[in-house]
Amino acid sequence: MTPVSPADLAVRIATHRRPGETLVVGITGSVAVGKTTLARQIAEALPAGLNVEIVSTDGFLKPNSVLEAAGLSMRKGFPESYDRAAMAAALAGLKHGAVKVPAYSHTSYDVDPAAARTITGADVVLVEGLGLAPDAAGQRPPLDLLIYIDADEDDIIAWFLARFMGLWDAAASDPSRFYARFRHMSEGEARQCALSVWDGINRPNWLEHIALARLVADIVVVKALDHSLSA
Numbered sequence: 001m002t003p004v005s006p007a008d009l010a011v012r013i014a015t016h017r018r019p020g021e022t023l024v025v026g027i028t029g030s031v032a033v034g035k036t037t038l039a040r041q042i043a044e045a046l047p048a049g050l051n052v053e054i055v056s057t058d059g060f061l062k063p064n065s066v067l068e069a070a071g072l073s074m075r076k077g078f079p080e081s082y083d084r085a086a087m088a089a090a091l092a093g094l095k096h097g098a099v100k101v102p103a104y105s106h107t108s109y110d111v112d113p114a115a116a117r118t119i120t121g122a123d124v125v126l127v128e129g130l131g132l133a134p135d136a137a138g139q140r141p142p143l144d145l146l147i148y149i150d151a152d153e154d155d156i157i158a159w160f161l162a163r164f165m166g167l168w169d170a171a172a173s174d175p176s177r178f179y180a181r182f183r184h185m186s187e188g189e190a191r192q193c194a195l196s197v198w199d200g201i202n203r204p205n206w207l208e209h210i211a212l213a214r215l216v217a218d219i220v221v222v223k224a225l226d227h228s229l230s231a
Contacts, residue, residue, distance in 0.1 A: 001230035004221060006041035009147065012219065013124065014046060016145060022095050023124045026141065028132040028213045029149030030206040031077065032160035034223060038149060039128040050123040057129030058104035060087040063111045078205050082131040084141075092142045094125050109178040130205075133213040140216045148217035155225045156206075157198055164194035 017023050027035050027042075036056070043052045060082050067073050067081060075081050086102075093099040103115035119125065127143065134140045164179075168190045171179035182190055214220055221229045 001222060004229050004231045005045075006038060006229075007045040009038075009219065009221070010042050010045035013042065013145065014050075017050075017123065022122050024091055024094050024142070024144050025124065025126050026132045026143040026146040027126060027128040027149070028130060028146065028210065028217075030151070030156050030210055031130070031202045032163055033149045033151050033156055034159070034227065035128040035149060038147075038221075039126040043124075043126055046124060051121060052124045052126065053119050053122040055101050055119070055125055055127045056104060057082070057087065057127060057131045058106075059102035059111060059116070060084075060090070060131060061104060061111060064109070074201060077130050077201070079131065079133070079135075079209055084131065084135075087131060088141050091127065094119060094122065107177055130210060133209050133211075134216050138216070140213065145219065146213065146217045147219045147221065148214045149221055149223055150214060151223040152225075153203075155223070157195070158225065160198055160202065161191060161194050164197070165190060 013023065013025055027039050029035055039054050043054055046052050061067075061076060062070075062072075062081055062083055064073070067076060072078075072081055090099050090101055098118050098120035100116055100118045103112050103117065104110070105112040105115065132141055132143070132146065140146060165187070167177070167179040168182050168185075168187075171177040171183055174180065182193060185193060219231065221231045223229055
């Protein structure tokens with residue numbers, strides 16, 4: 001494996017650009033593996049003259065009310081929790097004109113219609129999140145490039161725990177946050193809850209669905225516990 005940086009990935013992405021066209025690049029991997037961070041780092045490393053947009057696939061999750069009605073509340077992040085047709089249409093549409101993309105609130109943990117935005121004329125769109133794995137027929141969403149972030153499970157668990165506990169801690173002073181519902185737990189109980197979420201939801205989703213994107217990815221990077229990357 002050779003060390004790589006977000007700047008190296010930005011160079012590779014830039015070589016695939018064609019003037020006057022929008023390059024659509026997907027970035028996926030397990031929950032807590034660092035998709036959002038890598039997307040931001042790549043965007044910052046791309047040439048300053050490019051119009052770069054970042055889109056999160058979280059916006060294409062079905063609203064909580066729809067998931068609850070379908071008995072899918074505990075399947076959020078699994079393929080069936082996404083409006084895959086809407087996401088495919090939006091990704092394809094980015095190459096042809098203005099596209100309105102939905103947004104997701106990480107305070108309410110639900111789709112936020114008021115935060116939707118319109119993207120037009122972008123040179124590069126970085127699409128980060130889940131839902132980018134191939135379907136049952138082996139077809140991935142309409143992307144020009146797909147980057148898959150891989151990592152050891154123990155490292156992913158460490159990052160997931162750190163994120164969960166950070167959100168749990170922040171909710172102590174803001175009862176409107178989603179994680180306020182876990183504030184009745186002790187710190188130890190909250191950690192055990194996080195591990196249960198990983199074992200019962202995130203791990204199966206990663207192994208059974210998300211990891212399939214590795215097989216069709218154009219670029220696979222491996223992330224170490226210290227957040228360094230190699231390929």
